[in-house]
Amino acid sequence: MNIVVLVKQVPDSGSERKLDSSDNTVARASADNVINEMDEYAIEEALTVKESQGGEVTVLTVGPGSATDAIRKALSMGADKAVHVTDDAVHGSCAVQTSAVIAAALQQLEYDLVLCGAESTDGQVSVMPALLSERLGIPHLSGARKLTVEGTTVRVERQTDGGYWMLESSLPAIVSTWDTINEPRYPSFKGIMAAKKKPVETKSLADLGVDPASVGLATATSRVLDFAGRPPKGEGVKVADEGDGAEKLVGYLAAQKLV
């Protein structure tokens, strides 16, 4: 069972995040960059499947040089090797373009299962697994809260607001995971030391056979035109309780469509 986990380095959602005012792309150089939180659940799931079924876990990332930090974290958790696609031409790519790059990289790998987080905390476009499924011609099982593999079949519980769906497909397939699926392990110091010796292959667009002109901000299918900071918090609403406090509260919540 060979598993490829898609990993993305993103600005820490707990710190102040910015867009670069020159081209409205995510300011990565100045940010406190971390592994996308949701990806840690995908890595954990891959390691769990590997522990019961054997095989190898490969981490695949597209990103600038600094993305090696995210790769190292994944390797120290226990992944076996990594592929780092890095090329200046990728800067500013939209999801559609990026999916072409990732698909090209996946085609150079052997995989039975591709796992990824259901969303990244920076772009939150959340379409990557669907795009890859289309490009690779493999089934896409999205939003998993539970995953089991038996022979060449993968079964998934897809989390929904009201419950869950049972999904099943043949392998190879791509599955995106929510944070309800497991509890990611911490790396251990032994894992950190072992990660130093694990192979990390760096690939350019040329290595993947992707035309640099087909990616990047200039030909992106979507781009950020303008942005503004979050408006300052308004004054809260005060409800005076004149015997009907609960009613007023419920009325407010209902008006805001919160209940």
Add this chain to the structure above:
Amino acid sequence: MPVRRLVPTQEAADLLELTRDLARSELAPRVVQAEASETFPREVFRTLGRAGLLGLPYDESVGGGGQPYEVYLQVLEEIAAVWASVGVGVSVHGLSCFGLATVGTPEQQRWLPEMLAGELLGAYCLSEPHAGSDPAAMRTRAVRDGDEYVLTGEKAWTTHGGQADFYKVMARTSDHRSRGISCFLVPGDAPGLSADPAEHKMGLTGSTTATMRFEGVRIPAERRLGEEGQGLPIALAGLDAGRLGIAAVATGLAQGALDDAVAYAKERETFGKPIIDHQGLGFLLADMAAAVETSRAMTLHAARLKDAGLPYGQQASIAKLVATDNAMKVTTDAVQVLGGFGYTRDFPVERYMREAKVMQIFEGTNQIQRLVISRALATGVTGATTVLGAPQPALVS
């Protein structure tokens, strides 16, 4: 903890990030409840152990992390900044393995991997109710009986007393005051070994401290570390390393107090502006920051001497003295910054202050540290020593 650090390797930087992760996600959510209810967080030590944080300064060949003290102490500091009791516990555990690692025979060192693997927790027994600063006055005896020793006596102030899986124990094998003491490694489940009810302490209430009773505890003779009579030098050598551990813990505690005080002073307003912008308070915070950085610098300086294989006992004592006195001052001032709120148990700074106090007392009182320092001044060689360490690219963590 927003501290700018220089560490020698990428793995040290990753290790510190792992430590901060663990501190934030595993320690921080538990500290308040455990300290308030005086509960020893045994499971937290297992979590740290599984992550490999309980054997960092020991050689990889015996299951340790092979990290220099310079790195190990910064890990300890990050832990203590969130939970001082756990920082002390990690330091004590490390110290409980020190004798075996430094004087144990290769045959005895077969026990080390298990002790360093993280599932087990150690303690050490040196002080007695009447013999703290003067350990050579100890009375606990170990009497040879064939292939065994029989230990009888009591050991006071044992951190992890009753919780530990093994105890490093100093006991008298002859009447010679200083050369009549030997070192033993006693399993926690040895018949005749028991713990008194835990002490009710002013602080570090999440760390169990108890008197251990030895009532005819029989252990195989092979569990003696070093030669008969070598125990006190082993204990004192361990204390030098242990003092660095406490200096790092005190530095972390003070950093935690500073962070809380600064956060509060930026938010709290009086006379129309945040109190950090009032010079009186701003300068108080500045002095606190200067104290914390001073503690860290001294601690890491002593650590680097140790890592280079140079004598460092005097510097370890200075680090312990400076860092713990600074921690007392910084935590007291943190209470001042928070004013009336700081004096309540709804905020953690009064706890920091209670925790700092014992650091001036244990691992050699600060009066004993001054004794060590002044004796080194009286007897030490004069003249400068400069050692060139192998230059390494510094990494920021």
